[in-house]
Amino acid sequence: MPVARPETSDARVIAHVDMDCFYVQVEQRKQPELRGLPTAVVQYNEWQGGGLIAVSYEARKCGVKRSMRGDEAKAACPEIQLVQVPVARGKADLNLYRSAGSEVVSILAKSGKCERASIDEVYLDLTDAAESMLADAPPESLELMDKEVLKSHILGISRKDGDDFEESVRDWLCRKDADRRDKLLSCGIIIVSDLRKQVLKETEFTCSAGIAHNKMLAKLASGMNKPAQQIVVPYAAVQELLSSLPIKKMKQLGGKLGTSLQTDLGVDTVGDLLQFSETKLQEHNGSNTGTWLWNISRGISGEEVQGRLLPKSHGSGKTFPGPRALKSLSNVQHWLNQLSEELSERLSSDLEQNKRIASTLTLHASAFKSRDSDSHKKFPSKSCPLRFGVTKIQEDAFNLFHAALREYMGPFGSKPQGNKQETWRITGLSVSASKIVDIPSGTSSIMRYFQSQSTVPSRSVDGCVQDHVVTPSASEGCSEQISTETQAAVIPEEDTGVTYTLPNFETPDKDVDLVSEKVSALSSHYSKAYNKPFLEV
């Protein structure tokens, strides 16, 4: 992310909207009796009461923190309500929170350019809306100001004057001698206050927001007063804000990069960066990161709000910690089947709701070797063209795993060397789908085809959690060329005469038009995705 981008010439109005302890709010909406109680959302609960992933502000008051175990939270706050995330196919199912996040996005997206930054965070570019308001109905012209607007925070204006504070906010918003930048931000405050009100009304969720001239400052601000509050960062307040800000509070500097700035350059606050020349920062951090650091220390960040309302990838994963580590291929296959099922379900939803489809399937795993010195070796990731349909994804995921496992184990495979059996343990598996493209418009039958592929087949074999010997056939049939060719059907394309091989294409019906439509849609889809014909023969 640290990549240099200069500020654009004209002042923008950018908002960052962040839902308050989002998963807790989602659960409290479902179970309103939990509202106002110290509440946390936990994943699983068998081992030490599960892991906390979201904590209400009531619970935070008694010292409950995210990443605590459920048992710890109970000890710190005996009256805490622990809600479990739903489980499906033996793993945490986050779909409830994903769709709640989508509700919020679809409300906020009406206001202007909108970027879904995470499941519960959104950036808005409100420049146009603010300019319109400034031209048509500037704050100073308003007879009555919404009461919520006056609860806004203004960085640089003291808040402790309790009673007349709201009056000072009104004064600031309506100053006639303010410069244009401040006036635009004032409009931003009113717009965002209204949006937050709308979100609350339509979803029952509260959120906090930061309003500033760029994404970095808006994001920084949204976290300063939570929950259910908003704050603006006027241009005049930027220097002071950054000068004393601990470097680790900045997005992107909370990890190793921030640590290296502290230890290598003695930089503790963003202001400390100001004394270094751009060249010096580049020498220590590379040219992109160096320029980026030079800019952000001055509050400069030209990153644009991407008009993107949907995620760029889908993933489904699970860890197998400690003694739960997987040690047989059939157990790995079982879990890959579960993960692939969930992934496939989400791909089907994406297709149905958004008319788009992923084109790459990737498998990630983490592993260690027992009884071996270099047990720290990374388990390689593998990807292949994505074929739509549960069983295909399951098949490909397993083949990718197999290819990666061979690489991980080296040329001798799992053959015993001497007496000791060199055995692998899998501690994490995930399958993900990326490079999502829109389905060409005017092809509804391709959708019907994909949808016909997306049914979960009923299988009796599926409950094989216990380890057992793997059949030889399961270990064969995969190499560099994954399995895509084995069941391929070759379909000639009418116009060009070029022939494509479509993996596992069963031509389920005799409708010629339907088939050719599938082919042209698929081939253009894959041509775009891979910049070459898909598996040309």
Place this chain on the structure above:
DNA sequence: CATTGCTGGAAC
């Protein structure tokens, strides 16, 4: 090798 399960982005 007990936070876990996601996302996005840049480096390589």
Place this chain on the structure above:
DNA sequence: GTTCCAGCA
């Protein structure tokens, strides 16, 4: 294409 980093529920 793969790896690593980072952030956040």
